[in-house]
Each structure stands twice: as structure tokens, then as C-alpha cells.
Amino acid sequence: xxxxxxxxxxxxxxxxxxxxxxxxxxxxxxxxxxxxxxxxxxxxxxxxxxxxxxxxxxxxxxxxxxxxxxxxxxxxxxxxxxxxxxxxxxxxxxxxxxxxxxxxxxxxxxxxxxxxxxxxxxxxxxxxxxxxxxxxxxxxxxxxxxxxxxxxxxxxxxxxxxxxxxxxxxxxxxxxxxxxxxxxxxxxxxxxxxxxxxxxxxxxxxxxxxxxxxxxxxxxxxxxxxxxxxxxxxxxxxxxxxxxxxxxxxxxxxxxxxxxxxxxxxxxxxxxxxxxxxxxxxxxxxxxxxxxxxxxxxxxxxxxxxxxxxxxxxxxxxxxxxxxxxxxxxxxxxxxxxxxxxxxxxxxxxxxxxxxxxxxxxxxxxxxxxxxxxxxxxxxxxxxxxxxxxxxxxxxxxxxxxxxxxxxxxxxxxxxxxxxxxxxxxxxxxxxxxxxxxxxx
Ligand SMILES: Cc1cc2nc3c(=O)[nH]c(=O)nc-3n(C[C@H](O)[C@H](O)[C@H](O)COP(=O)(O)OP(=O)(O)OC[C@H]3O[C@@H](n4cnc5c(N)ncnc54)[C@H](O)[C@@H]3O)c2cc1C
Numbered sequence: 001x002x003x004x005x006x007x008x009x010x011x012x013x014x015x016x017x018x019x020x021x022x023x024x025x026x027x028x029x030x031x032x033x034x035x036x037x038x039x040x041x042x043x044x045x046x047x048x049x050x051x052x053x054x055x056x057x058x059x060x061x062x063x064x065x066x067x068x069x070x071x072x073x074x075x076x077x078x079x080x081x082x083x084x085x086x087x088x089x090x091x092x093x094x095x096x097x098x099x100x101x102x103x104x105x106x107x108x109x110x111x112x113x114x115x116x117x118x119x120x121x122x123x124x125x126x127x128x129x130x131x132x133x134x135x136x137x138x139x140x141x142x143x144x145x146x147x148x149x150x151x152x153x154x155x156x157x158x159x160x161x162x163x164x165x166x167x168x169x170x171x172x173x174x175x176x177x178x179x180x181x182x183x184x185x186x187x188x189x190x191x192x193x194x195x196x197x198x199x200x201x202x203x204x205x206x207x208x209x210x211x212x213x214x215x216x217x218x219x220x221x222x223x224x225x226x227x228x229x230x231x232x233x234x235x236x237x238x239x240x241x242x243x244x245x246x247x248x249x250x251x252x253x254x255x256x257x258x259x260x261x262x263x264x265x266x267x268x269x270x271x272x273x274x275x276x277x278x279x280x281x282x283x284x285x286x287x288x289x290x291x292x293x294x295x296x297x298x299x300x301x302x303x304x305x306x307x308x309x310x311x312x313x314x315x316x317x318x319x320x321x322x323x324x325x326x327x328x329x330x331x332x333x334x335x336x337x338x339x340x341x342x343x344x345x346x347x348x349x350x351x352x353x354x355x356x357x358x359x360x361x362x363x364x365x366x367x368x369x370x371x372x373x374x375x376x377x378x379x380x381x382x383x384x385x386x387x388x389x390x391x392x393x394x395x396x397x398x399x400x401x402x403x404x405x406x407x408x409x410x411x412x413x414x415x416x417x418x419x420x421x422x423x424x425x426x427x428x429x430x431x432x433x434x435x436x437x438x439x440x441x
Pocket of ligand 1: 009010011012013014015035036037038055056070086087088089090091092093094095096097098099100101102181182183184211212213214216217220378379380410411412422423424425427
């Protein structure tokens, strides 16, 4: 069985952060295996069902992607049946994502691992943005709202092009051994760990870094330790505030500065702490096939790459995240399947009211609110596991208890809490810092 010093499971942003962390760690050369989770297996579920998120279906249709989804997790919420899933591709969920890439603010910092400081994160953010060639955009406008709240509107920080993370993965994994296999389970051997693949083959590694996405990591742990039959994780619970405004000057400025559907963001803070994050969408940049997918209609090859530019609608969907509004989703292993059993929602009515005040202050008039079904926020975090479905423990404690200190989880599973800002830059920074400190420790 081939043996490596380190194995990294995954090829999404967290895996890239882990690879950057390895590169910046002390010590001599080491052998590294990376498993991007692609597979040659023939029986991957086909992601063309209307049970899959429309954005994901649109990307898969237009890019003619095959086998990018590992396993479905059937679920339902708000009267809708649909699938959660783990990805099976380089780039992970960023292959389908919204491309907003923003830092965590200092007052919102919560350490994912003991000993981490915000200064570590700042340095990591600088490194990450340098590698991605990103600069934070200048604010379009900002002012103070009643009760000590501050509002800022700015063009969205976007990582372009859409396959940027696939490209970053290729750069970061150069010099490592990339094994096109999916990990089924992890076993403890005497001096190392055995990583067993779907085809029964495997490798051994002295250290293992799990960057397989929250659902991917939950599935690997539940398969590796059959007693762990239950898992739960959190997702942000954004709402859409569908709004209108004729000739809005902020939107006009943002439209000129942004070519992306995610045109601008409004942030409301109090004493520097983020209370609401609103992302204003430009419907003129909405892909035509996304609209068809949204209504469950067949997408058309002739519309690939086209958007709704022709329609000068004064309509702005605004996706809105508020502090501490989340959903907790319970997963359970039933035979060999993993299914979502229950969802618990936590609303934040004051946060929503604040977001509405901010929207109005920017000259936008809300005409309708639509909630997001559980798990469709795609900001997964805070994975916990349990044997009996009653006493849960964090994925990080479980992994240390069961496998020792040489197995590390670096994806969103270990982020205990998320601020309303999209969290991908935070999880890359966490992966970088914790991988480096494991290697140096
Ligand atoms: C529609 C959409 C819009 C989004 N918009 C934004 C946004 O604007 N801003 C933002 O910050 N975030 C956004 N996100 C979230 C963002 O994509 C995720 O936070 C991020 O991709 C998570 O990174 P990750 O590396 O932890 O996991 P993932 O991206 O899920 O990657 C997991 C990796 O692990 C691999 N893997 C899984 N299981 C196995 C296995 N058993 N063996 C081997 N490999 C395995 C997969 O192939 C994949 O490469 C969005 C997501 C979606 C879907």
C-alpha cells in the first residue's frame, strides 16, 4: 500500500487553504497525497432532477459537467422536497457558487481551534487575497442609521472567473500526488492511518487532513465509525427581499462597477460588529437558463452564456443574512443511506427589521419576502456527531477522541459560528492556519 506523510481529502477552498498551510509550514520536504474526490465510478447520481438547486443545475447543464455530485441526501423543508449533496469535483461547491469573497471582521472573530488569534487570520487573509489577486472595493456610500447602526454600500468583492478555485487547486497541488479516488473510510493503523477508497484499494498516511465539505466529512466519519449514526450541522438561513426601485443611484453606480449578477452589498454594523449583510442582485446579469431552471423548465443550449440583459427591469432580488438566523439539520444513517431527518429554524426578527430599514434607506422598496429552504444557504458549518441522537459532540472533539491529533478537519465543519458575511475566505484562512500549526506542532 503506498504511504505518504500527509493526505488531504478534498479539492475545494478548504483543501487549497490546507495546501497553502503545508507550503508555509516549517520542516523539510514531505510526501503529500491529495484526493479531489473525483471518481471513475459509473453509478454517480445524475444531477438533472428538479430536486437539485436551480443554480447548480444551470452550471452543470451549461458546462456539460458530469459526475460532480457524490451522493444525494434527500430532505424537505418549507413544503419542498429536494437534495442536499456532497460534491465530487475540483473546486467543490465553488464550481456552482456566488463568487463573493469577503473577510471576517475582527469583532465577529470566533476561533475555530484553540490558540488561534484574529492576527493569524489577518495575515492569512492578506496571503489569500494576494494569491487570488483581489482588492477590497471602495465603498459607494455610507451613513449612520438610527440607534447607532452604520450602513455601508459597496460593489461586491468577486472572485472571477468561475473556475478560479479549480485553477488555484491545480497550482497549489503541483508537486503532490493527486489520486482520483473518493475516500470511503478512515482506519487507524499502528503508526499511521489507512485511507480506504470506494474500490477497496487505499493508501497509508502519517497525517490526514479532511477538507471534504461538511456533508462529505460527516459521511466519511459516519462510515469510518459505524457507532456514529447521527450528525447535525448548521446552515445560514438567508431570506430574499424582492425589491423595486426606479433609477436607484446606488444601484446605477454598482451596475457600472460590477459585471456580476451579485452587484453590490449593503452591510449594517454596530460598534464594528456586523448585524446584517444584504447582497443586491442585478437581474440584467441573471443567466437566462437560471430563470428557466428556477421555474422547473427545461434549459436550452442556445441560451448558454446569455443573460436577461434585454430586460431593463427596476427589480432587485436582495439576499439577506442576519446575525444568528440559521437552520440546524439532522442527518441519520439508515442502512447505507444518509438522510436528513429534521430541521430546526432560528429566526432573528430584529435583524430582519434592521435589514428592511437598511433597504429602505438605500431607496429600495420591498415587494415580497421569500425564505430559503433548509440547506440551500450553502454556508454549512458546526458539524456535530452522536451515537444515540441525544448527546452530540463537535466533529473536532470526536476526531481527536477517535483518531488522535494527527487527523485534522479543516472545512466548515469546525467553524462554530458564522457572521452574516459569506464565510469561504474565513474557512480558507482557518484551513491554512490550522494545517500550518499541526505541521509545526
Ligand atoms: C450556489 C452557491 C453559492 C455560493 N455562494 C457563495 C458566496 O458567494 N460566497 C461564499 O463565501 N461562499 C459561497 N458558497 C459556499 C462555498 O462554495 C463553500 O463555502 C465552499 O465551497 C466550501 O468549501 P469546502 O472546501 O469546505 O467544501 P466543498 O466546496 O464542499 O469541497 C469539498 C471537496 O471535497 C471533496 N470530497 C467530498 N467527499 C469526498 C470523499 N469522500 N473523498 C474525497 N474527496 C471528497 C469534493 O470533491 C470537493 O472537492 C456558495 C455555494 C453554493 C453552492
